[in-house]
Amino acid sequence: MKHLVPEFEKLRERFPAGFESSLALPCLRRIQEDRGYVADSDIEELAVFLGVPQIQIEEVLSFYTQFRRKPIGRWHLQFCHNVSCSMNGAENVLAHVERRLGIKPGQTTPDGRYTLSTVECLGSCGTAPMMMVNDGYHENLTLAKLDELLQGLK
């Protein structure tokens, strides 16, 4: 993470004095954007940079669903399977993608292109069913829309 330190210094200026610990989440998000995951060396270096115990960083990483300590596929497909999405065919669209990619939620295709996950409510209930591909929302999914979308994810 060392090359990100100048960015982190700038980030620190936006917070009040004494808020170093608060930088943990934004810094980890940035590290993950950069490397694709958070490595053990990142944890050590970030703990030193923020002046917090290493265990605090490890707790944060294991607590929040968006952080990961291992690499995943290039395209992360996260399907909501909470109430409103289930009521509007989430099971169907998920099954379709499972068939197309040949993997189950929690798995990555052998070529490293796709990782599939199921997640709880993403606040997109009025446009159900929906999934996230990396950072973006894809809503009102249909099988045809999914096929078209998968074509574009190389």
Next chain:
Amino acid sequence: MPGRQLIMTFPVTATSHALPEYRARGGYGALAKALGQMKPQDVVKEITASGLQGRGGAAFAVGRKWQVVQYDDGQPHYLIANADEGEPGTFKDRWILENNPHMLLESMLIASYALNVRNCFVYIRGEFDLPYRRLAEAVEEAYAAGLFGRNILGSDFSCDIVVYRGAGAYVAGEASGLISSLEGKKGYPRNRPPRLTVKGLYQRPTVVNNVESLSNIAWIINHGADAFKAVGTPKSPGTRLFSVSGHINRPGVYEVELGYPWMKFLDEDCGGIPHGRGIKCVVPGGVSSKVLTGADIANLKISHEELWDAGSTLGSGGMIVIAEGTCMVALLQVLMRFYHHESCGQCTPCRHGTGWLHRILDRIVAGDGRADDIERLYYISKFNDGTTICGLGDAAGYACSGILDKFRDEFEYCIEHKRSKFGGNLECLRSS
């Protein structure tokens, strides 16, 4: 339109969220009025007089929360807008963040002025991408226009803001869990007392308000508490944003004047149920509020008091409409999986209770339900209530006992016949 509107007052276009158009709608006039003509105490008085209730779930009076903060106690105060919208069925704050972010920012400035806050924060859930970008853009616009920073609008009031992104945790939407998260830790809720308005962020007095609650502030300062109270009902002043989803022809976010007839709203504004089906039940305000059947809501008006009388709550405004023919056993299984997944693990009754509820539902759905499972579900729901630090475990119990109370026969059927009365169906099927 379901009554008068205070927030969704303009047509959404590609540029309607930006500063120039917000200004053209009269934006930041309330801030100028507060800084130029009102003392901080006057602002608190006006908000208290308006009777504005929190829009995040608990409907606690905003003014009463604010009054706890001592303006001149010599320590820093903090204000946090809770934009960690995660209650299943709820996506109304997202509308404000995407389409009217300056209304939130202006209101936060006024609140900061009233509460002697030098640094305020928006805690936004980590998955929100467009809402985050829109809000971040709005913050940059506001800084460039001198609306944040030092000596705002030439006054001696200074205020800075940070938009803080969560990283995926339902429990971080609970105000004290949010504060733990904003301190860069896992989002464990904290025991109260002390209240957050006494010891909150980094042990300093902190006001945490929902995005929609705050967004009403600018309107109230502009028009006055009396004008606000003239909208809605005497016990539920103003409007509420409802995000409507499930089995409904026109899902989406609607601003509803409180006191508006419920069925009229669903039939006329939301277009009714697909395929001409009847309403089986409605989740009124996020899945933590107890379900009401079609018969329960037939003559109800949408207001806090009528919902409380009916044994439920308007909660977070996440309304889920459930059509006849839907399997409530399968639906409850989805809900219990959710609470189990989101329990933070700090308190034993919730950590284990949500897991037990989830596994019992799994086995009922799989056809392995036992004769005493219904009583067991009730027992765990009741045991969770009030025995944990935050409300997550309670909410899981309310959701569970709420559905059992209304649809017990479906669970009995499923246990006895080892299959669902409605084929495990969750979708709105065409009548055959």
